[in-house]
Amino acid sequence: MNVCYALPPVRGKLTHAAPLAPLVWFKSGGAAEWLFEPADADDLATFLYALDPAVPVMGLGLGSNMIVRDGGVPGVVVRLGKAFAGVEQLDATTLRCGGGASGILVSSKARDAGIAGVEFLRSIPGTVGGFVRMNGGAYGRETKDILIECEVVLRSGERRTLQLADLGYTYRHSELPAGAIVVSATFRGRPGDPAAIQVEMDRIAAAREESQPLRSKTGGSTFKNPEGHKAWALIDAAGCRGLRRGDAQVSEKHCNFLLNLGNASSADIEALGEDVRAKVKAQSGVGLEWEIQRVGRFAEGAVEERIGVEK
Numbered sequence: 001m002n003v004c005y006a007l008p009p010v011r012g013k014l015t016h017a018a019p020l021a022p023l024v025w026f027k028s029g030g031a032a033e034w035l036f037e038p039a040d041a042d043d044l045a046t047f048l049y050a051l052d053p054a055v056p057v058m059g060l061g062l063g064s065n066m067i068v069r070d071g072g073v074p075g076v077v078v079r080l081g082k083a084f085a086g087v088e089q090l091d092a093t094t095l096r097c098g099g100g101a102s103g104i105l106v107s108s109k110a111r112d113a114g115i116a117g118v119e120f121l122r123s124i125p126g127t128v129g130g131f132v133r134m135n136g137g138a139y140g141r142e143t144k145d146i147l148i149e150c151e152v153v154l155r156s157g158e159r160r161t162l163q164l165a166d167l168g169y170t171y172r173h174s175e176l177p178a179g180a181i182v183v184s185a186t187f188r189g190r191p192g193d194p195a196a197i198q199v200e201m202d203r204i205a206a207a208r209e210e211s212q213p214l215r216s217k218t219g220g221s222t223f224k225n226p227e228g229h230k231a232w233a234l235i236d237a238a239g240c241r242g243l244r245r246g247d248a249q250v251s252e253k254h255c256n257f258l259l260n261l262g263n264a265s266s267a268d269i270e271a272l273g274e275d276v277r278a279k280v281k282a283q284s285g286v287g288l289e290w291e292i293q294r295v296g297r298f299a300e301g302a303v304e305e306r307i308g309v310e311k
Contacts, residue, residue, distance in 0.1 A: 005052045005054075005055055006052075007034065007051065007076075008046070008047050008050035008051055010036065010038065010039070010043055010047050011038075011039040011040075011043045012036065012037050012038040012039040012040075012043050012044075012081075013035075013036070013037040014034060014035070014036050014037075015032075015034065015035045015036075015037075016033070016034055017031045017032075017033070018031055018032045018034070018035035018077070019031050020032050020035075020060070020063070020068045020072070020073065020077065021068070023060065023063050023079070024060075024063030024064075024066050024067075024068055024219075025062070025063055025064045025065075025066075025125070025217060025218055025219055025220070026063075026066075026067060026068075026217055026218065026219050026258075026260050026264075026266065026269060027217045027260060028067075028068070028070070028217075028260055028264060028265055028266045028269060029067065029068025029069060029070055029072070029266040029296065030068060030069065030070050030071050030072030030073070030266075030296060030297070030299070031072045031073075032072065032073045032076075032077035033072065033073065033074050033075055033076070033077075034075070034076045034077070035076075035077050035079060036076050036077070036078050036079070037078075037079050037080075037081050038078065038080070038081075038083070039083060040083050040084075041084075041151075041153060041159065041183045041184075044078065044153050044181060044183065045153045045157045045158070045159050046157065047157070048153060048154070048155060048156065048157040048181075049156065049157025049158075050157070051076065051157075053155070053156075055075045055076060056074055056075035056076070056179070057075055057076045057077075057078060057155055057179045057181075058073060058075070058076070058077050058078070058179075058295060059077075059078050059079075059080075059129055059130075059133070059181045059182070060077050060078065060079045061079075061080070061100070061126050061127035061129050061130040062102065062125060062126050062127055062130070064125040064126050064130075064219065064220050065125075065126060065130070065134070065219055065220040065221070065291065065292050065293060066219065066292060066293045066294075066295060067219060067266050067269055067270050067292055067293070067294045067295070068266060068295055068296050069266050069267070069270070069294065069295065069296035069297055069298050069299070070265050070266045070267055070296075070298065070299035071296060071297030071298050071299045071300060072296055072297060073295055073296040073297070074296070074297065078181050079100075080098070080099050080100030080127070080129060080181070080183070081100060082100070083098075083100075084098040084099045084100035084101070084183060084184075085098050085100045085101045085102070085105065086098045086101065087101050087105060087106055087109040089109070089113050089115075090186070092113075092114075092115075092191060093115050093188050093189050093190055093191060094115075094148070094186060094187070094188045094189075095109060095110060095113070095115065095118075095186070095187050095188075095189075096184055096185075096186050097128045097184060097185050097186075097187060098128065098183070098184055099127065099128050099129035099132075099181065099182040099183045099184055099185070100127050100128070100129065101127060101128045102126070102127055103121035103122060103123070103124045103125070103126060103127075103128075103131065103136075104121075104122055106118060106121050106128065106187070107119055107120075107121045107122040107201060108122075108201075110187075110189055110197070111194050111197040111198055111201065112194060114191060114192055114193065114194050114197070115189040115190070115191070115192060115197075116189050116190050116191065116192025116193075116196070116197050116200075117141070117145070117146060117189035117190050117192070118146055118187060118189045119139075119197060119200045119201050119204060120137065120138050120139045120140070120141040120204065121136075122201045122204050122205060123138045123139060123204045123205065123207075123208045124136050124137075124138055125220060128182065128184070128185050129181065129182035129183075129185075131143045131185070132147065132150050132167070132174065132176070132182045132185050133174055133176050133182060134172055134173070134174065134293075135167075135169045135170070135171070135172055135173060135174055136172075137172075138204075139204055139207075142169070142171075143169075144164065144167075144169040146187040146188060146189060147164050147167075147185060147186070147187060148163075148164060148186040148187065148188050149161055149162060149163050149164065149185070149186050150162050150167075150182050150184065150185040150186070151182070151183050151184045151185075152176065152177075152180045152181060152182050152183065153180065153181045153183055154177055154179070154180050155177070155178070155179030155180065159183075162176075171224065171225075172224050172291055211253070211254055212253065212254050212257060213251045213253045213254060213257050213259060216251070216257075216259045216260075217259060217260035217261075218251070218257050218258065218259050218260070219257070219258055219269070219292045220257065220291075220292065221256055221257070221291050221292075222256050222257060222258050222273055222276075222290070222291060222292050223235075223256055223273075223276075223277075223288040223289060223290060223291055223292075224288070224289045224290070224291045226286050226287075226288065226289070229286060231256045231288055232254060232255050232256040234280045234283075234284050234286055234288065235250065235255045235256060235276055235280060235288075236255050237280075237283060237284065238276070238279040238280045238282070238283040238284065239279065239283075240255060240275075240276045240279055240280070241255040242255075243272065243275065243276065243279075244261075244272070245264075245268050245271055245272040245275060246264055246265070246268040247260060247261045247262045247263050247264035247268065248260060248261070248264040248268040248269045248271075248272040249261050249272070250272065250276060258272060258273060258292075265299075267298065267299065270294060273290065273292070276288070
């Protein structure tokens with residue numbers, strides 16, 4: 001990757017040509033031109049303020065719902081580490097959570113504090129920043145149901161607090177500004193009994209274990225549920241359960257999950273998703289929309305039309 005711009009000094013860690021495959025669940029894809037792991041929110045804000053505005057910036061959480069294309073990601077990928085993984089109880093029903101905190105940690109802290117209504121985060125393999133950006137949800141609840149406000153660092157370096165109404169939430173979508181990094185979020189639940197909360201968390205964990213290929217290299221739920229439909233049912237009806245393209249496969253356990261069986265490239269995985277979309281459209285007339293985020297550049301020499309990738 002050619003570097004044609006100067007980077008501001010940082011207190012955190014800045015790595016050139018950092019492989020991203022080890023950081024995402026599919027274990028495929030290229031490198032980040034630069035990977036920045038800020039020391040704290042001030043370090044992030046100062047860096048973005050001084051960074052050339054033409055340089056793209058992307059946030060990375062657990063990489064559980066993402067395809068990193070084989071040509072890598074230009075610009076700067078920001079990954080929030082331990083400094084952003086704290087969870088603080090503000091009152092009897094309210095938690096302030098760092099943008100890098102996992103759903104398991106947040107739901108566990110809520111349980112310990114006797115805060116119900118947050119259990120669903122136990123089932124989402126991601127971080128608070130991703131939940132806020134994508135209105136992450138499961139088992140009948142979404143981030144919008146518990147979010148009070150979030151603090152973000154904009155691409156300009158400005159720190160801003162956004163209220164729930166500012167995010168324009170719809171199904172698996174927010175209007176968070178491009179390049180903004182969520183550094184914290186405030187969630188509110190309701191009073192509950194820790195033992196009862198644990199029972200619900202166990203129920204959710206068991207249901208997820210039974211129905212999803214959790215021990216595979218996967219990317220989570222691949223397509224959004226169209227209005228009035230379940231994506232998995234449309235995929236199954238189109239005969240796609242078990243469909244393969246190289247080492248990329250549609251899961252036989254839950255066919256709205258794609259798997260990397262071994263050495264699938266990101267191009268293989270993405271193209272398989274497009275195969276599924278085409279078959280579902282032909283069989284049912286329904287156009288599936290990607291839920292998985294697809295980022296970066298195609299490998300040199302790759303042709304989008306050849307692999308059938310949606311533009």
